[in-house]
Amino acid sequence: MELNNSKIKIKTKNLNVYYGAKQALFDINLDINQKEVTALIGPSGCGKSTFIRCINRMNDVIDICKVEGSIQLDGNEINEKKVDVVTLREKVGMVFQKPNPFPKSIYENIAYGPTIHGVAENKDKMDEIVENSLKKAALWEEVKDRLNEPGTSLSGGQQQRLCIARALSVSPEVILMDEPCSALDPIATAKIEELIDDLKKSYTIVIVTHSMAQAVRVSQKTGFFHLGKIIEVDSTEKIFKNPDKKMTQDYITGRFG
Amino acid sequence: MSGTGHTVKSYEEEMQSLNDNLVMMGSLTESQMADAMSAVIKVDKESVDKIVKSDGKINELRSIIDNQITTVLVKRAPMAVDLRITISTMKISHDLERIGDLAKSVAKKVKPLPVDLPDELTASLRRLGDLVQKQLKDVLDAYLNKSKEKAIEIWRKDEQVDDLTNLAMNEVATYLQKDKKNLEMATHLLFVTKNIERAGDHITNIAESLYYLIEGEYLEGARPKGKPVESE
Amino acid sequence: MTKEERLKKRYRAEKRFQIYGLISVSCALIFVLILVQNIFSKGSSAFSRTMIEVQVNFDSSLLGLDGPVTQKSLKDAEFYDLAVESLLKIYPSKDTKEERQVLRLFSPDYEYEIKDYLIKNPNKIDQIVPVKITASDDIDQLNKGNFPRDLPEDRRRVSNYQLNIYDNLVEEGKIDKKFNNYFFSKGDSRDPELAGIGGSLMGSFFTIIICLALSFPIAIMASIYLEEFAPKNKITDFIEININNLAAVPSIVYGLLGLGILLSVMEFPRSTPLVAGITLSLMTLPRIIIPCRASLKVVPPSIREAALSVGASKFQTVFHHVVPLAMPGTLSGTIIGLAQALGETAPLILIGMVAFVVDIPSTPVDPSASLPVQVYLWSEQAERGFVEKTSATIMMLLGFLIVMNFIAVYLRQKFEKKWN
Numbered sequence: 001m002e003l004n005n006s007k008i009k010i011k012t013k014n015l016n017v018y019y020g021a022k023q024a025l026f027d028i029n030l031d032i033n034q035k036e037v038t039a040l041i042g043p044s045g046c047g048k049s050t051f052i053r054c055i056n057r058m059n060d061v062i063d064i065c066k067v068e069g070s071i072q073l074d075g076n077e078i079n080e081k082k083v084d085v086v087t088l089r090e091k092v093g094m095v096f097q098k099p100n101p102f103p104k105s106i107y108e109n110i111a112y113g114p115t116i117h118g119v120a121e122n123k124d125k126m127d128e129i130v131e132n133s134l135k136k137a138a139l140w141e142e143v144k145d146r147l148n149e150p151g152t153s154l155s156g157g158q159q160q161r162l163c164i165a166r167a168l169s170v171s172p173e174v175i176l177m178d179e180p181c182s183a184l185d186p187i188a189t190a191k192i193e194e195l196i197d198d199l200k201k202s203y204t205i206v207i208v209t210h211s212m213a214q215a216v217r218v219s220q221k222t223g224f225f226h227l228g229k230i231i232e233v234d235s236t237e238k239i240f241k242n243p244d245k246k247m248t249q250d251y252i253t254g255r256f257g
Numbered sequence: 258m259s260g261t262g263h264t265v266k267s268y269e270e271e272m273q274s275l276n277d278n279l280v281m282m283g284s285l286t287e288s289q290m291a292d293a294m295s296a297v298i299k300v301d302k303e304s305v306d307k308i309v310k311s312d313g314k315i316n317e318l319r320s321i322i323d324n325q326i327t328t329v330l331v332k333r334a335p336m337a338v339d340l341r342i343t344i345s346t347m348k349i350s351h352d353l354e355r356i357g358d359l360a361k362s363v364a365k366k367v368k369p370l371p372v373d374l375p376d377e378l379t380a381s382l383r384r385l386g387d388l389v390q391k392q393l394k395d396v397l398d399a400y401l402n403k404s405k406e407k408a409i410e411i412w413r414k415d416e417q418v419d420d421l422t423n424l425a426m427n428e429v430a431t432y433l434q435k436d437k438k439n440l441e442m443a444t445h446l447l448f449v450t451k452n453i454e455r456a457g458d459h460i461t462n463i464a465e466s467l468y469y470l471i472e473g474e475y476l477e478g479a480r481p482k483g484k485p486v487e488s489e
Numbered sequence: 490m491t492k493e494e495r496l497k498k499r500y501r502a503e504k505r506f507q508i509y510g511l512i513s514v515s516c517a518l519i520f521v522l523i524l525v526q527n528i529f530s531k532g533s534s535a536f537s538r539t540m541i542e543v544q545v546n547f548d549s550s551l552l553g554l555d556g557p558v559t560q561k562s563l564k565d566a567e568f569y570d571l572a573v574e575s576l577l578k579i580y581p582s583k584d585t586k587e588e589r590q591v592l593r594l595f596s597p598d599y600e601y602e603i604k605d606y607l608i609k610n611p612n613k614i615d616q617i618v619p620v621k622i623t624a625s626d627d628i629d630q631l632n633k634g635n636f637p638r639d640l641p642e643d644r645r646r647v648s649n650y651q652l653n654i655y656d657n658l659v660e661e662g663k664i665d666k667k668f669n670n671y672f673f674s675k676g677d678s679r680d681p682e683l684a685g686i687g688g689s690l691m692g693s694f695f696t697i698i699i700c701l702a703l704s705f706p707i708a709i710m711a712s713i714y715l716e717e718f719a720p721k722n723k724i725t726d727f728i729e730i731n732i733n734n735l736a737a738v739p740s741i742v743y744g745l746l747g748l749g750i751l752l753s754v755m756e757f758p759r760s761t762p763l764v765a766g767i768t769l770s771l772m773t774l775p776r777i778i779i780p781c782r783a784s785l786k787v788v789p790p791s792i793r794e795a796a797l798s799v800g801a802s803k804f805q806t807v808f809h810h811v812v813p814l815a816m817p818g819t820l821s822g823t824i825i826g827l828a829q830a831l832g833e834t835a836p837l838i839l840i841g842m843v844a845f846v847v848d849i850p851s852t853p854v855d856p857s858a859s860l861p862v863q864v865y866l867w868s869e870q871a872e873r874g875f876v877e878k879t880s881a882t883i884m885m886l887l888g889f890l891i892v893m894n895f896i897a898v899y900l901r902q903k904f905e906k907k908w909n
Contacts, residue, residue, distance in 0.1 A: 058797065063721070086800045094798040100791040102810060112809070113799035163795070170799055213334050240336050242473030252336040254268065255261050 009034035009174065009204045010055060015069035017050050017059070017228075024050045026228045028069070032174075032221075037196060037205045039215035039236065042225035043256065048208040051225070052176045055206070056092040057085045073174070090117055093167030097179040099159035101151030101166070106143050109151045109162060110134065113170040129169055137165035138195050157188025164195065175199065177207040181214065193218050212252050216240050224248045268333055275325050275346050279353075282318040283397040286353045286360070289315065290393055290456065293360040294386040296367045297449055300374050308364040315357035322350045338470075345470035349400070352459040352466070356393070359452045359459075366445045366452075374442075378432055381425035382450060388414075388421055389453050392460045396467065405471045411464040412476060418457035419482055425450045528887075532880030535672055538682055539632040540621035541595065542663040545575040547607055547614050558614055568604040575603070576622075579663075580654045590651050596623040596682045621665065626682045626874040628655060632664060635873055646873075672881065676847045677858065677866070681874025684867070686882050687849045692762050692842070692857030693831060693889075699766025699853060700773055700830050705823060707770075708777035709812075712819075715778075716785040717807045736775040743772040744836025752840060759841040760856035768840055769830040776829065780822025784815035817901040824897030828890050834861040860886050 010032035017025040025047045032038050040048040050059065057078065059065045071079045078088055090113075102109050110130040111120075120126035130147070134140040139161040143154070151162055160180060167175055177196075181189040196205060196218045209215050215222055216236060223233035224247075232239065232248045243249045250256050263269040289311055296304045326347050329335060335343050392411055399407035426447060433443045468476050490498075551571040554562055576595060582588045592599075599622050606620050607613060623629075627646045630636050632655075642649050658664050676688030719725045747768030751757045757764045788811045796806040837843075842862050850857040858866065860882060867879045 056798065058794065061793075061797065086802050089798060089800040094794075096791065096794060096798075098791060100789075100795040102792065102795060103814065112796075112801075116799075116801055116805055116809075166795075166799060212336060216336075241340060243337055249337045250261065253339050254263050254265060256264065 007034050008032070009074065010206075011070075011072045011075075012051075012054075013070040013072075015051075015054065015067070015071060017047070017054065017068070018066040019062070020064040024228050025054075028230055030223060030230060030233060032204060032206055034173075034204045035200060035202065036221060037200045037207060037219040039219035039222045040206065040208045040225060041210075041212065041215050041222060041251070042231075043251065044210075046225040047228040048225050049178050052094075052178060052206055052208055054079070055174070055176055056089050056094055057083075058094065060085060090170045091172055092174040092176060093170065093172035094176045095160070095163050095167055095178070095180045098183050099156060099163050101154075101159050101162050103150065103152060105148045106134075106151050106154075106162065107147040109166050110169045113166060117170055119170070133165040133169040136168050136199070137161045138191065138198075139165055155188070157184050157191060160184060160188070160192060161195065164192075164199075172203065174204045174206070177205065179208055179210060182210065189214075212240070224251060226251070271325065271329055271333070272339065272342065275322065275329065275342070278318055278322050278325065279346055279350060280397070280401065282315060282322065282350060282353050283393075283400065285311070285315050285318065286357050287390075287393055287397060289357050289360040290390055293363040294383075294390060294453075296364050297370070298379055298383055298386070300367060300370050300372050302368055305364045305367050309361055312357050312361040315354055319350050319354045322346065337473075341470045341473060345466040348466040349463050352462045356456045356459045359456045363449050363452050366449050369441070369445055371442060375432075378428060378446060381421060381428050382446065382453075385418070385421040385425050385450065385453055388418060389457045389460065392418065392457060396460050396463045399464070400467055403467075403471055405468060408464045408467045408471070409476070412461055412468070415457060415461040416482065418454060418461075422450060422454040422457075528880050528883050532877055532882075532884045534633045534635075535877040535881030536669050537633075537666040538669040538671065539624040539629040540665045540667055541579070541624050541628070541658060542619050542621050542665065543575055543579055544617050545571075545603055545606075545620045546617045547571065548574075549615050558611060560608065560611070563604070563608050563611060566604075568600050568607075572600045572603045580657065587650060590648060591654065594625055594628055594651060594654060596625050596680055598623060598680075598683055621667070623671070623682055624664075626680055626872055627651075629682045630873045631655065632666065633877075635877075672878070674849075676849050677845055677863070678847060681870070681872045681878055684875070684878055686860065686863060686878075686885060688846050689858040689860050689863035689882075690885070691850050692765075692846075693859040693861075695762030695850065695853040695857070696765040696769060696837075696859055697827060697831055699762060700769040701823075701827060703767060703770035704773040704777055704826070708774050708823075709781060709819065711774075712778050712781035712785060713807060713812060716782050717811065718803070732775045732778055736779055738772075739835075740772055740833050741835040741839065743768050744839030746771065747836060747840045758854055758856070760844040760846070760858075762850065762853040762855075762857055762859075764840050765837050765842055765859060766853065768836055769833060772833070772836070773826045773830050776826035777819070777823050780825075781815065781819040784818030784822075785811060787818075788814045813904075817904040820900045820904065821897050824893050824900075828893045831889060831893070832861055832886065834859075834865055837862050838865070860889075 008031045010030075012028050012030050015025055015028040015030075016023065028047075028051060030051075040051065042048050053059045054067055054071055055073075055078075059067055067079055069079065070077060073088075073091065077083070102112060104112070107130055110133050111126055114120050114126060114129050120129055131140060131144075134143060139158060142158060143149075143162075151159065154162060160183075164175075164180075181192050184192065193214065196207070199205060200220075207215075207218065219236045221233070222236045222239045224231045224239065224243075224245075226247060232243055232245045234244070238244075239248060240252060243252070263272070289308060292304060292308050292311075295301065296308065326343055329339075329343055333339065392414060395407060396411050398404075399411065429443050429446050429450070433439065465476050468474075548571060549558065551574065552563075552566040552568065554566055573592065576599060577588055577591055580591055582591050602622050603620060606618075610618075624632065627636070628651075631638075631647055636645070636647065638645075638652070647655070655664070671683060672685045673690070674687050675683060675685030678684040715725060715728065747764060751764050751767060752759060757767075792810050792814065793806050796810045797803075801809065837859055842858050843866060844856050844858060845866075846857050848855070864879055864882050864886070867875045867882065
């Protein structure tokens, strides 16, 4: 088990999540290392999305969802009532399965986050933030001449990169990605994977994916979820070349019933 | 090795076909080896052409297996055990082909040999040949049964192969010292001995590939080697 | 049945359905056209009024002025004698009865019209000037061809003598029709030729402004709270059911509410746009809340999640993202609700907006009527002249409604383009 010996960015302990009476996650203990890509794989409905939504407290918006257990970000507990979720979400950004840019201009899409957090003192500073975010998301060259056009006028792949740029605009430390490429064509997917490769140098990334090949390509550590439990978590190479658990192997080789 | 089959039936069939072809290639190689050894010991010059021709079938199978592996890689992006099976099959088929080639080379060396080959020359050679043939049979059985223990055993026996090789070569060297005019014959015999030893090496390779297929790790440590013969 | 036959049957059914649709639409269009034509034909004549040209002698001695002629002195002067003297000159009359008939050819305002003329043109003092004076309602209707001339005299509103004068004036070219600005500038009047919608127009305007100012913000806030912030429990369900029911309550009930609480208990001034506005805003509230909530509901959750994920608070998410997207639907609903309020008559009658108000209200606390109430009032009058005025007012109302609907469509398109 060759784990990166870097510091742990996110640590969950005995994490249990319930939707009303139904339990969705059972005793999840998972460490996410910093400046690394961790992939979460598993069949549909196994709890991967529920898990990452705990990290930025997005499950709060679902009334019947109850989250018990400890989630620590940089050693600080975030699953507590007194934690300010607005500040948390500045640190932990999210990219969704279907690109969802605001129905505003490209510029305004990126500028929204910094505006509400009061990050930019003047327009020049804001312009800088917008440009940097778009550059980090490898979108600047394609849109620099049309920042005032609506975000929805871009292609699917560009929209997703816009959403990534938007997440980057508030300078997060962690980026959560929930199947970010499932709605995109292979070329757009390749561009996003290239972007993830680049981003992991500066950000901690957790990506939920249905594509085994994608998990192998982009991640350093992989966790296999099944029916709300973690079956195996290890370096990506180990999981895909020689996993310990039979269930893991059955899933990744397509032998699941 | 992995209980339930692939959800996609054609994937399952492809892997099965790969397995079957490799087993067939192994059988062919086995009989080639046996025929070649028998030809040498009996100095049976008529069987040489048949042996040389049969090598073509082994090469053909290698081609088929190569193609199948390429297809599986591009179609299935195999993971874990499937990946190891695919890679190992490729390596094993390569080694089997080499063994087949070596058997052919051995057979070709029968023609120039004298019919009245003295027994003392071939004693150790015969034992070497028997050992290598047994190794080959064992490793093919081990492959069929995916037996890790057998693979390790075969891997360790390479030491014996080396020892017997040295013994056989020693015998020829000793014979040559007594009668220098049989240099040509001695050379051929040495060549044959060396080829059989190399076949043994390839068999050990197969054992290593098999171990990797089963365990996902490589056999640790250096291959046990026999003591080199001291020249006199 | 073979496949081909089934296919043919389907196509025939589709064709039939298309024809039914066309017939329905055509029927509707025909009815609308009939209605419009009816109203227009009756009402268009209200936009002109008959004038009689009279040579007026602005004899200063008849004005009783002492001192120099100034605007003030003119405003204070009595013009009755001057007016009567000039008017009687248009036709010989042999006794006071006939004199009265001559004077009755003109609208009762003749004195003020002559006065206004001189005040506007003070340099015409002591000159004889042709002045156009509004004809009376009977002459106006006669000139517009609404009175049959072949009835016996005692069944006619215009006597033979008056008819003679009229024909004479027509021959002399002294009868003219000009654009009836009185219709827009004047308030209600006993005399139809002097009656206008100025008062009720302002009354409706103030009413709608107050209704909008009260109902729109309250409705929006209520919708946003109920849809986005309120917990989903039995209480909020109960509230939702009641709001839906309120929208269906007959508007006259709101009139009773206005009467009972605003007028009786709180003693607001009767007949004012203030009270009307408040009453109608109560009625309009649920009619804005319902489309507003519906629009809020259809904003996709992906937008909310996107906003939350960059660290927007619930409040910011709702007000920066959800509400703007719900605006097109909300605005449409608002304009339609306001248009309905504009046409309300029953509740306004109950709160007393049936007053006969001559002066045009300048503030919302001045008594006034509203356009639909004015229609109701005029439709009850006997004089022929009010018929055309009633239809003309209906035309104005319809015009208003069409304009409001256009504004709704325009705003909706503008918002949709902006947010898309």
